[in-house]
Amino acid sequence: MKETWANILQTRMAVYKEPAPEGLWEGIEAGLAATAITASAAVASKALVHAKHLTHLKWFLVAPVATAAVVTAIVVGYKALFNKPMTPIPPKAPVEMVEQPKADTIQQVVPVQQPAPAETVVVKEPVQVQKSKEDVSQPEPKKEPVKEPEVDNSGETAKQWSDYLVQYDGHNVRKTFSVSAFIGGLPGSAKDPLFENTKYHHKIPLHFGIMLRCDFGNTFGLSTGAVYSILASDISSGTSESGINGKQRLYFIGVPLNVNLNIYRTKTVLVYTSTGVMAEKCFDGQIKRNILYKGQAIGTDIENLDVKPLYWSVNAAAGIRYNLTSNFGFFAEPGVGYHFDNKADVKSVYTDMQLEFNLSLGLVYKFPSR
Amino acid sequence: MGLFGNGIEKHLVERARTGERTAVRKLYERYVEQLTAVCCRYIPDANDVKDVLQIGFVKIFNSLDKFEDKGEGSLQAWMTRIIVNEALKFLRGAKKSGSVSYMADPPDIQEDNTDDDDGFSQVPREVIMKMIRALPEGYRTVFNLYVFEDRSHKEIAELLGITENTSASQLHRAKAILAKQIREFRKENKR
Numbered sequence: 123m124k125e126t127w128a129n130i131l132q133t134r135m136a137v138y139k140e141p142a143p144e145g146l147w148e149g150i151e152a153g154l155a156a157t158a159i160t161a162s163a164a165v166a167s168k169a170l171v172h173a174k175h176l177t178h179l180k181w182f183l184v185a186p187v188a189t190a191a192v193v194t195a196i197v198v199g200y201k202a203l204f205n206k207p208m209t210p211i212p213p214k215a216p217v218e219m220v221e222q223p224k225a226d227t228i229q230q231v232v233p234v235q236q237p238a239p240a241e242t243v244v245v246k247e248p249v250q251v252q253k254s255k256e257d258v259s260q261p262e263p264k265k266e267p268v269k270e271p272e273v274d275n276s277g278e279t280a281k282q283w284s285d286y287l288v289q290y291d292g293h294n295v296r297k298t299f300s301v302s303a304f305i306g307g308l309p310g311s312a313k314d315p316l317f318e319n320t321k322y323h324h325k326i327p328l329h330f331g332i333m334l335r336c337d338f339g340n341t342f343g344l345s346t347g348a349v350y351s352i353l354a355s356d357i358s359s360g361t362s363e364s365g366i367n368g369k370q371r372l373y374f375i376g377v378p379l380n381v382n383l384n385i386y387r388t389k390t391v392l393v394y395t396s397t398g399v400m401a402e403k404c405f406d407g408q409i410k411r412n413i414l415y416k417g418q419a420i421g422t423d424i425e426n427l428d429v430k431p432l433y434w435s436v437n438a439a440a441g442i443r444y445n446l447t448s449n450f451g452f453f454a455e456p457g458v459g460y461h462f463d464n465k466a467d468v469k470s471v472y473t474d475m476q477l478e479f480n481l482s483l484g485l486v487y488k489f490p491s492r
Numbered sequence: 493m494g495l496f497g498n499g500i501e502k503h504l505v506e507r508a509r510t511g512e513r514t515a516v517r518k519l520y521e522r523y524v525e526q527l528t529a530v531c532c533r534y535i536p537d538a539n540d541v542k543d544v545l546q547i548g549f550v551k552i553f554n555s556l557d558k559f560e561d562k563g564e565g566s567l568q569a570w571m572t573r574i575i576v577n578e579a580l581k582f583l584r585g586a587k588k589s590g591s592v593s594y595m596a597d598p599p600d601i602q603e604d605n606t607d608d609d610d611g612f613s614q615v616p617r618e619v620i621m622k623m624i625r626a627l628p629e630g631y632r633t634v635f636n637l638y639v640f641e642d643r644s645h646k647e648i649a650e651l652l653g654i655t656e657n658t659s660a661s662q663l664h665r666a667k668a669i670l671a672k673q674i675r676e677f678r679k680e681n682k683r
Binding site for chain 1: 517525529542549553554617620621640667
């Protein structure tokens with residue numbers, strides 16, 4: 123039978139607390155991760171190898187299909203919307219380019235609005251006119267066939283830069299395929315809200331893409347494709363004595379849809395802007411943690427990440443393309459993107475540094491115009 | 493029950509069983525200070541306390557499937573048992589290395605009659621804790637097991653590999669040391 127004094131003491135000390143030793147939680151985290159490894163390392167690593175290949179394969183099949191669907195939608199939409207203006211233009215068609223003799227080298231581009239037939243869409247057409255203020259609305263202006271600025275090379279030396287400003291040409295459609303590789307982003311760091319002591323250092327995101335661009339006339343184009351992205355981050359928690367360090371990698375496949383506006387064009391150079399949206403799916407991701415205990419790495423833990431929500435972003439870029447031949451060239455596209463918060467639990471540069479500056483470099487192949 | 497009701501505690505345990513780290517962290521935060529106090533009663537060195545707690549908590553969170561909820565307080569009791577077992581394991585290891593001894597024939601100490609003494613209730617808990625931690629290793633372990641874990645001398649003897657008589661004798665002397673210290677403390681604080 124326990125004595126009275128022992129019961130009194132037990133009761134008195136039942137609510138007594140001592141502060142937790144510093145670094146205890148980090149040590150426990152490391153210990154939990156280490157025991158998880160011993161329990162599941164063999165099975166997990168086998169499953170990981172198989173699952174990873176299958177997942178990547180699946181997404182590489184899905185991405186081109188999605189891209190093809192978007193391209194088809196664009197083409198069908200284009201035909202539906204622009205079919206009538208694309209039909210051959212009658213001799214008295216209101217849309218035409220008027221090029222005046224180059225007697226006066228100072229030229230300006232002014233819109234000319236012609237009376238339109240009942241079934242024709244009214245468009246503003248830039249023309250080059252002499253500075254003599256010739257009345258462009260006179261009934262019988264001097265007419266010449268439609269010309270593209272880049273085709274005419276003979277008088278290039280005599281032209282001003284403004285001659286190469288891109289002019290709208292509603293019935294001349296170029297289709298251009300481009301293959302591009304992107305690199306961009308800024309490194310940064312942030313704290314994980316779930317594990318307050320886990321620090322993330324995000325590396326520059328890498329993007330690789332294949333883009334299909336369809337130009338509708340000289341000015342306007344749409345582009346879409348498939349973009350493969352890798353987001354890597356260094357993670358660390360605890361101390362170098364007792365804690366965790368490692369890497370997180372997320373793999374994305376994205377489908378962008380961009381509107382391109384050509385600003386300036388010569389035979390060799392094209393300057394344009396690009397704005398659009400992109401939806402990205404994280405199809406694979408892992409965190410690899412090295413468990414440190416008493417300063418020694420005692421094991422490695424690989425956790426697969428499953429991110430359900432899509433990532434959406436809006437993007438804008440200014441690009442310059444240099445044509446090496448009539449069909450082949452390269453381009454540079456500095457740009458900026460804003461990534462919307464998709465409320466995913468997994469942290470990345472997309473969630474922590476939503477504004478991304480990037481520079482895209484790539485090669486472009488232009489299919490011959492029909 | 494502290495900040496959480498028993499229902500929330502059950503919910504936390506269920507989530508922690510699936511490996512959800514936030515739930516594990518919350519359970520840790522809920523009990524770490526009580527369990528640190530338990531561990532400190534057995535082990536005086538701060539670094540050793542941390543090591544034992546770390547091993548104990550890892551065992552707790554890896555064994556949550558084995559925990560049977562028997563009502564309010566059962567989770568804390570179960571966790572305390574694991575921490576005490578780890579502390580004893582540590583002390584057994586220390587005993588093998590020669591740093592802990594359970595003296596079969598402890599030195600004679602003048603005893604006080606403290607059976608119904610309420611002196612403990614007039615001494616701050618921190619001071620009592622300090623006194624317990626200052627007990628000789630062997631005395632302290634027996635004292636803790638008997639007073640706080642409700643172990644009988646027979647169980648203590650089996651756990652520590654000593655005889656029942658040694659256990660009883662060490663408890664008796666631990667109590668005598670504490671009574672003396674409490675008396676001195678009260679005398680000093682009356683001045």
